[in-house]
Every structure is written in C-alpha cells, then in structure tokens.
Amino acid sequence: MSKGVSGNVFDYKLLKRVLNYILPYKGKFYFTGLLVIVLAVIAPIRPLLIQYAVDNFILVPNSVMLYNITIALIGLLILESGLQFIQTYLANWLGLSVVKDLRVDVYKKINNFKLQYFDQTPIGTLVTRVVSDLETISDIFSQGILIIIGDILKLVAVVVFMLLQDWQLTLIMLIPMPILFVATNRFKNYIKLAFQDVRTAISNLNTFVSEHLTGMGVVQVFNREERELESFRKINEEHKLANIRTVWANSIFFPIVEVLSAISLALLVWWGAGDVVSGRTSLGVLTAFIMYINMLYRPIRQLADKFNTLQMGMVASERVFKVLDTDASIANEGKLDAQHLQGEIEFKDLWFSYTPDNWILKGIDFQGSPGQTIAFVGATGAGKTSVINLLGRFYEFQKGEILIDGKDIRSYELNSLRSSIGVVLQDVFLFSDTILNNISLRNPKISEEQIIAASKTVGAHEFISKLPGAYHFNVQERGGMLSSGQRQLIAFIRAYVYNPKILILDEATSSVDSETERLIQNAIDILTKGRTSIIIAHRLATIQKADNIIVMDQGEIVEQGSHTELLNKNGVYQNLFELQFK
Numbered sequence: 001m002s003k004g005v006s007g008n009v010f011d012y013k014l015l016k017r018v019l020n021y022i023l024p025y026k027g028k029f030y031f032t033g034l035l036v037i038v039l040a041v042i043a044p045i046r047p048l049l050i051q052y053a054v055d056n057f058i059l060v061p062n063s064v065m066l067y068n069i070t071i072a073l074i075g076l077l078i079l080e081s082g083l084q085f086i087q088t089y090l091a092n093w094l095g096l097s098v099v100k101d102l103r104v105d106v107y108k109k110i111n112n113f114k115l116q117y118f119d120q121t122p123i124g125t126l127v128t129r130v131v132s133d134l135e136t137i138s139d140i141f142s143q144g145i146l147i148i149i150g151d152i153l154k155l156v157a158v159v160v161f162m163l164l165q166d167w168q169l170t171l172i173m174l175i176p177m178p179i180l181f182v183a184t185n186r187f188k189n190y191i192k193l194a195f196q197d198v199r200t201a202i203s204n205l206n207t208f209v210s211e212h213l214t215g216m217g218v219v220q221v222f223n224r225e226e227r228e229l230e231s232f233r234k235i236n237e238e239h240k241l242a243n244i245r246t247v248w249a250n251s252i253f254f255p256i257v258e259v260l261s262a263i264s265l266a267l268l269v270w271w272g273a274g275d276v277v278s279g280r281t282s283l284g285v286l287t288a289f290i291m292y293i294n295m296l297y298r299p300i301r302q303l304a305d306k307f308n309t310l311q312m313g314m315v316a317s318e319r320v321f322k323v324l325d326t327d328a329s330i331a332n333e334g335k336l337d338a339q340h341l342q343g344e345i346e347f348k349d350l351w352f353s354y355t356p357d358n359w360i361l362k363g364i365d366f367q368g369s370p371g372q373t374i375a376f377v378g379a380t381g382a383g384k385t386s387v388i389n390l391l392g393r394f395y396e397f398q399k400g401e402i403l404i405d406g407k408d409i410r411s412y413e414l415n416s417l418r419s420s421i422g423v424v425l426q427d428v429f430l431f432s433d434t435i436l437n438n439i440s441l442r443n444p445k446i447s448e449e450q451i452i453a454a455s456k457t458v459g460a461h462e463f464i465s466k467l468p469g470a471y472h473f474n475v476q477e478r479g480g481m482l483s484s485g486q487r488q489l490i491a492f493i494r495a496y497v498y499n500p501k502i503l504i505l506d507e508a509t510s511s512v513d514s515e516t517e518r519l520i521q522n523a524i525d526i527l528t529k530g531r532t533s534i535i536i537a538h539r540l541a542t543i544q545k546a547d548n549i550i551v552m553d554q555g556e557i558v559e560q561g562s563h564t565e566l567l568n569k570n571g572v573y574q575n576l577f578e579l580q581f582k
Contacts, residue, residue, distance in 0.1 A: 040153035124207025343532030422500030430479030
C-alpha cells in the first residue's frame with residue numbers, strides 16, 4: 001500500500017467523488033434512500049404491537065383482537081420483507097451501474113497513457129485496479145453506505161421508542177454501550193490497516209501471476225519452475241496472512257458484541273422483573289424491550305461488517321482515483337487533420353531521454369521526402385526504435401523539432417496522426433481473436449474482401465486458407481496457434497489494409513524464414529511505392545534499395561547516404577556490411 005493512501009472510512013472528499021457517479025441514476029438513489037428511512041421507522045413497530053398484544057389481549061384474554069393483531073403483524077412483516085427486497089435490489093443495481101461507468105473511465109484513461117507509463121507500471125497492478133478494486137467499490141453501495149445509514153437510523157428509532165416507553169429501563173439496558181463503542185473504534189482502526197495490507201497483497205499476487213504466466217516459456221526453458229513456485233508460495237502466504245489479520249479482528253470483536261448483548265439482557269431482566277412485580281411497568285413492555293435488545297445489537301454487529309466493506313471500498317477508491325488522476329497521457333492539443341498527409345518528414349536537432357540527463361537520442365537531424373524509403377541501421381541500443389516511437393508520439397521528446405509536411409508534429413490531432421502511420425513491429429502482438437479481426441482490428445470500414453485481396457498481395461492467402469475456418473480461425477492468446485513468420489505476415493497485412501501515408505517497419509523481417517522473407521520483401525516493394533517508409537533492420541540485405549540509409553551509434557547519426565555512397569566511405573556501414581556478407 002502506498003503511503004499516500006489514507007484509507008479513512010469517512011474520507012468525505014473521496015466519498016463525494018465516488019457519489020458523483022450516482023448523478024445519472026440519482027432518481028433510483030433517492031428512492032433507495034427513502035426505502036432505507038421507511039424500513040428504519042417500520043422496524044420498531046413490531047415490538048410495539050407485540051407489547052400491546054401482551055398487555056391487552058393475552059394477560060386479559062381477547063382471542064378476536066389477538067387474531068387481528070397477529071394478522072397485522074404478518075402484514076407488516078410481508079411489507080417489510082417486500083421493501084427490503086426492493087431496497088437490496090436497487091442498492092446492488094446502483095453499485096454495478098457505478099462500477100460499469102467508472103471502469104469505462106479507468107480503461108479509457110489507461111488507453112491514453114504514453115508507453116513510458118507501461119514501462120514503469122506492472123500490468124498486474126493495472127489489472128487489479130480495473131477488475132478487483134472496482135468490484136470492491138461496488139460494495140460501497142450494495143453493502144456499505146446505504147446499509148450503514150439504514151442501520152444507524154434503525155438504532156436511533158429503536159432508542160427513541162424505548163425512551164418514550166420507559167426511560168429508566170432504557171438507561172439500565174444501555175450501560176454496556178460505552179464499552180461497545182470503545183471496542184468498535186479499536187476494531188475499526190485495526191481493520192483499516194489490515195484491509196490496506198489485503199489490497200496490497202492482492203495487487204502483488206495479480207502482478208506476479210500475470211507476469212509469470214506471460215513469461216512461462218522463459219521459466220521452463222531455464223528450469224526455474226521450483227524457484228518461481230517458491231516465490232509464488234511466499235507471495236501467496238503474505239496474502240493469506242493479510243486476510244487472517246482481518247479474520248482475527250472479527251473473531252475477537254463479534255464475541256465481545258455477543259457478551260455485551262447478553263449483559264444488557266441480564267440487566268434488563270434483573271431490573272425489569274422488579275418493575276413488573278412492583279407494577280411500575282408491564283410485562284408487555286419487558287417483552288418489547290427484550291426484542292429491542294436484539295434490534296440494537298444486531299445492527300451494531302452488522303455495522304462493524306459494513307464499516308469493513310466501506311473501508312475496503314475507500315481503499316480501493318483511492319487506488320482507482322490515483323490512476324484516474326495520473327497525468328501520463330500524451331498532450332493532444334493539435335487541431336490539424338493528418339488525413340491528407342504527403343509524408344515529408346524532418347527531424348531537427350532532436351534530443352530525447354526516458355530519464356533526466358540520460359540522453360537516448362542526441363541532436364538527430366535527417367529529412368525524408370514523400371515516397372522515399374529511409375533505413376536505420378546500427379547496434380542494439382543505438383536509438384533506432386526510439387526514433388519511430390517519437391514519430392508516432394508514443395513518447396515526448398525534450399528538445400528539437402519533428403516536422404511532418406513542414407508542420408510541428410504536435411500541431412496534428414493525435415488520433416488522426418496515428419491513423420496515418422502504419423507500423424509493423426518485430427515482436428508481433430495478436431489478440432485472442434480471428435485472423436480477420438486481428439487484421440481489421442474490428443474496423444467496420446475494412447471489409448473481408450479487402451483483407452483477402454491484401455493477403456493475396458502479400459502472399460499469405462495460401463497458408464490462411466488452409467487453416468480451419470480460414471480467415472475466421474482463432475489464433476488464441478498472443479497468436480500462439482501461428483508460427484512467428486505467420487504472425488509477421490498477419491501484422492504486415494494489418495498495416496497494408498490501413499493504407500497509411502507513412503509506413504514503419506521495425507525489424508519486420510528479422511524473425512522469419514527465407515521463404516517468408518521473400519514474400520514480405522516483395523510486399524514491401526509494393527507497399528512502399530508512393531509513401532514515405534522508415535525501415536529499421538539488422539539484415540542489410542533488406543535495405544539496400546533504400547533512398548537514404550542512416551547509421552546510428554549511441555544515440556547519434558554517424559553516417560547517412562545511399563547504399564553505394566556508404567560503401568565508398570570506408571566507415572561504420574562498410575564494416576557492418578563486410579561482417580554480414582564476408
């Protein structure tokens with residue numbers, strides 16, 4: 001749990017922010033609140049009717065009136081049960097509706113985070129925020145605040161009814177209450193810390209499981225199953241211990257409530273019996289007070305449970321709103337539409353770093369005209385991928401300029417800009433969906449016929465047609481049912497059908513066999529025609545036709561020119577070429 005999370009039960013500012021999501025459903029919320037008030041007022045009426053029946057129709061037998069009052073009690077019970085059903089249903093409905101809206105806001109916010117945020121934040125933590133924490137917030141409405149208000153109103157109503165009937169007997173019966181209030185306060189403070197530990201343990205568990213299931217191949221290849229299992233046991237044990245601390249608190253608190261309830265009952269019988277004998281009070285009042293004791297202590301016992309629920313909801317709310325308040329999005333203040341880009345690219349004295357004073361790119365200068373192919377080569381870590389990440393505005397650069405068609409890249413509307421740039425990455429990510437949907441990404445403007453035509457152009461139609469269901473074949477999680485070469489072809493078709501003005505290929509042929517590389521190289525020649533293309537490659541054979549080859553080393557451009565020009569310079573490029581083709 002971060003130190004910034006207070007976990008206060010009555011953090012009014014936080015609670016108000018959660019309640020803002022009720023505004024679209026305020027009619028149902030107010031009606032549910034009205035039902036809570038009505039139920040609180042109705043609850044003490046049943047003991048009152050029983051008191052009246054005992055004093056007037058049992059001690060002084062009157063079977064007709066006893067029958068009538070029994071019917072009235074049954075009717076009141078049915079009414080109370082019906083109202084309780086409606087109130088419970090509406091409270092849960094409100095909780096689920098709020099969570100639905102809040103989850104959309106959180107997911108929308110995460111969707112717009114820059115990639116640097118995901119570099120620094122475990123995926124399991126975000127999964128916890130979007131799923132587990134939001135489910136806990138739902139309980140604020142279904143089991144938390146409305147139920148707490150209802151129970152408090154019921155307590156007030158019961159005490160008022162008791163005082164009106166016999167204030168002396170009421171005060172005697174309430175003698176254990178100060179002890180109960182002290183115990184409840186101690187319980188609340190302890191359970192707050194325990195629930196913070198529980199939420200942290202859940203987040204750690206989700207993070208570990210998510211990360212290790214994704215990297216299970218590495219775990220098994222390096223025979224680390226036992227070591228990782230031991231790490232999992234440790235995290236799982238922390239999760240168990242955190243929950244046991246909450247169980248320990250409950251196992252102490254609830255027996256204390258039961259003991260104090262029994263003490264109140266004993267005091268009532270001891271004092272009340274004397275009052276009945278002396279004639280100061282009636283047997284009916286004593287009977288009603290016995291029922292009132294149960295009506296007092298049961299809500300107090302439940303209140304502790306509801307405070308637990310509200311506490312967990314507040315902890316979860318603060319975590320979720322921390323995500324919503326995170327300023328990690330790329331500024332989208334541009335107004336220009338990138339739909340009609342020509343594709344002219346220019347980097348002017350560009351400097352970029354992921355962390356302060358650790359420059360990844362230093363004074364990058366180059367220009368690409370519409371329709372040209374620009375290739376980047378260099379050692380791993382030279383900064384090639386950083387260049388294309390900046391072109392798509394996935395990261396923000398610190399100094400210099402990036403111009404597209406002579407205009408600052410930040411002056412373009414972000415979504416419009418990205419829709420004009422097609423990217424094929426070395427590590428292809430496919431969703432657990434059909435080939436068709438992985439290519440179109442469910443864009444209704446891209447038809448199945450267009451996808452089939454593009455597949456034939458790339459040369460992938462043959463292998464796709466042989467799959468069960470062809471284009472409707474489900475590739476499973478991360479495209480696990482396809483080979484790396486097949487996944488690369490799918491990614492290439494995806495870029496092709498979106499018809500981008502600027503094409504980026506990041507090691508697009510590095511993970512494929514010679515036959516697949518031949519297919520892709522042929523498609524590259526077709527696709528790059530008439531559009532600006534940027535190719536990053538280690539295999540120099542794939543970029544010899546490029547109009548401009550830029551050689552990078554440690555974040556700087558050390559050479560640039562055509563393939564022939566660079567070979568004649570006897571520099572870095574020539575050394576790379578001889579190493580690969582010797």
